[in-house]
Amino acid sequence: MSASLAATPLRDRLAVWCGWVLVGAAAIIPLLGWLWPREFWLAPALVGLLCLPAVRLRDQDRPVAIVLFAGLIWAAVSTMWSPYHPPKLDNSTILKLALQLPLYGSAILAARRADPVLNRRALQVLAWGCALFGVVFLAEAATQGAVYKALRVVYGPMRDDLAESRIGHATYLLGAIWPLAAYGAARKVRPWLTLAMFAGTGAAAVVFGSDAPVLGLVLAPAVALIVWRWPSGGPKLLAVLAAVLFLSMPLVVWAVRHFFDYQAIQNALPLTDSMRLGYWSHAIDWIRARPFLGWGLDASRMFGPGIKLHPHNNPLQVWMELGVVGAVLAAAFWVVVLSGLSRAKPSLAMAATAACAATYLLFGVNFGVWQEWWLGLGAVVAMLAVMNAPAAEPERSSL
Template sequence: MSRGLTATASRDLLSVWCGWVLIGAAVLVAPIGWLWPLGFSGLLALVGLLCLPAVRISDQDRPAAMILFAGLIWAAVSTTWSPYHPSKPGNNTILKLAFELPLYWSAISAARRADPALRTRALQVLAFGCALFGLVLIEETITRGAAYKYLHVFYEPIRGDLAESNDGHSTQVLGLIWPLAALGAPSRLMPWLALVMAAGVGAAAMAFGYDAPVLGLILAPVVFLMVWRWPTLTPRLLAVVAAVLFLSMPAVIWAVRHFTDYEALRHALPMTDAMRLGYWSHAIDWIKLRPLQGWGLEASRMFGPGIVLHPHNNPLQVWLELGAIGAITAAAFWGVVLSRLARPWSNMTAAASAACCSVYLLFGVNFGVWQEWWLALGALVALLTVANAQRPVR
């Protein structure tokens, strides 16, 4: 009897601990998203480390967990033939992935394990914090980054153009998470806080020349409404689209290059987009030489000057480095994750999560697939999905 009471008390203590850790993390999301997006990898890792006793893999989680573990093993094997050899542990991608997978999973588990009242408080803190983030972005748009420049004076002076670029970069953080962040607000305030977040993203992205967040502001509401209207069909359709995206990307780029005037298209686009098309063209040429196994983890770094760091296209980078095996693994992961959002009834959490996942896939044409902060943002989307899913149906 006493042993049972002790176990119950221990579980309750863990729930309270996880709840307070989530509240602390919620306080930090907005300032990190604005001032230091790279810090998300440390934030999610810290949450996971502090909440390691909460780690669980449920029956529903098992397919995604198995796919992620298989992908990690294949990535590790691919390092044996990769031409990239890290010079120090901080550059060792497979080492970082080996730590990130359990720590980020632990952070997501903490959202499920947390005390319900504290979890609700954490979601509310996040909602108001992200609304304030949106207001700050509006202010930065009007003043051309005055607050960001002012804060930098205290620790590192920064050029005005770089400050504005960093402000624009931060719109990709809020532009990714705002549907799930707004969902944590009290019902009567939810649409207004969502509007403030979206307005901040749109204003700053257009002012500082970032197109992807603007496209995300169009895509997210469309996906949300589609999942809300067709809660069973749309997530399954999105799962198919995501899988096809990863499996067919090299063929799509090849077709565009073969059947259009690719060079004319490149010269008609802004410089950053033209450079990206050049990376993609070089990537498919390398993929054709080793389509099954790929060139190995982080091999993209060795294909300069045609490719600088990575192809700036998540599916192409997976193909280039991990081959068809890696692409099938990524397609399976996204297929499982998105299809699990299917419901027989309309559900706001499922709709918001699908919206965020769609934007994550859209933004994937800007970043390297293994960037720590980018993977951490993906884990944050999963954490917010789990946290909101534990609340009463909305």
């Protein structure tokens, strides 16, 4: 790498540096996803830290940046009335968010700044790595997690049930990024790489009880087809649906509880899903008690035993902690991002990006919105979207 930098003009060195950082990130993303899924945030954080000199906002970046910054400010203000006070500095969600916003933003902008040749190399490395990830998932599904369990004996023994849960968790990671990884592979006409990602995710998700990734394998191709068929209107429709999801989720849960036998639905579901429905029911009661300002950042930690840590639902947690202001900002974010995928002509890159975004939104009804690995996964999806975007006019270096 040093030889490449030495032979490159000064104005291009940053592009080469960002390119090599992306190649390294592409190599570790599948490994982190398999062995350390809860530390997945390390990938975008390291890219962002190493590529901070690449930060340069364009006019089209400003709407998203404004919405995110406004959300960060509102979250910080809400800590004034939150009943939760972190016992240690590393438990402070607002501090983590304040660091994640510039670091993850830097990672996304680095993908745009990277040297095109190295960017393509990074996409190839990612495609092969994710395909191998899928093959490993097939082996894990066939052996009930024998490979992962054997490795855990070496670097950290873990009970079999927890190991299997961790493998199931990992299916969400590959399940969210495979359309963009597959698009990078498809441009080299290697369909078997895509098949390995798809089949591995599905097999492991079924065996280890991860329902959402199985649904995601159906949703992603459907959304991609819609955006490919209607490149202008498809992303806008998706943007409207995302906004409706965030704005109406409390009403949806209330309607199900009011018009149907909510307890019977809970009893008919597997334990983990039944527990989530219980959290959601308690969450809408707390939302109704304070709908405008919310209860403050991380307040849902204090509403046990009805809610354990958080409602396990992104929209409900935003409503519960940040109120209608937070919900509107979240909806605005998705409207700006998804409507920005509209194109006059069909684009496979935009279709793959929309598929990943839709899958991420689907998975969001399972997890806490502030979890580091979850926000890191969103940053990786955005980073891959930029890496896969069709080449635009070359950017002039600010050096």
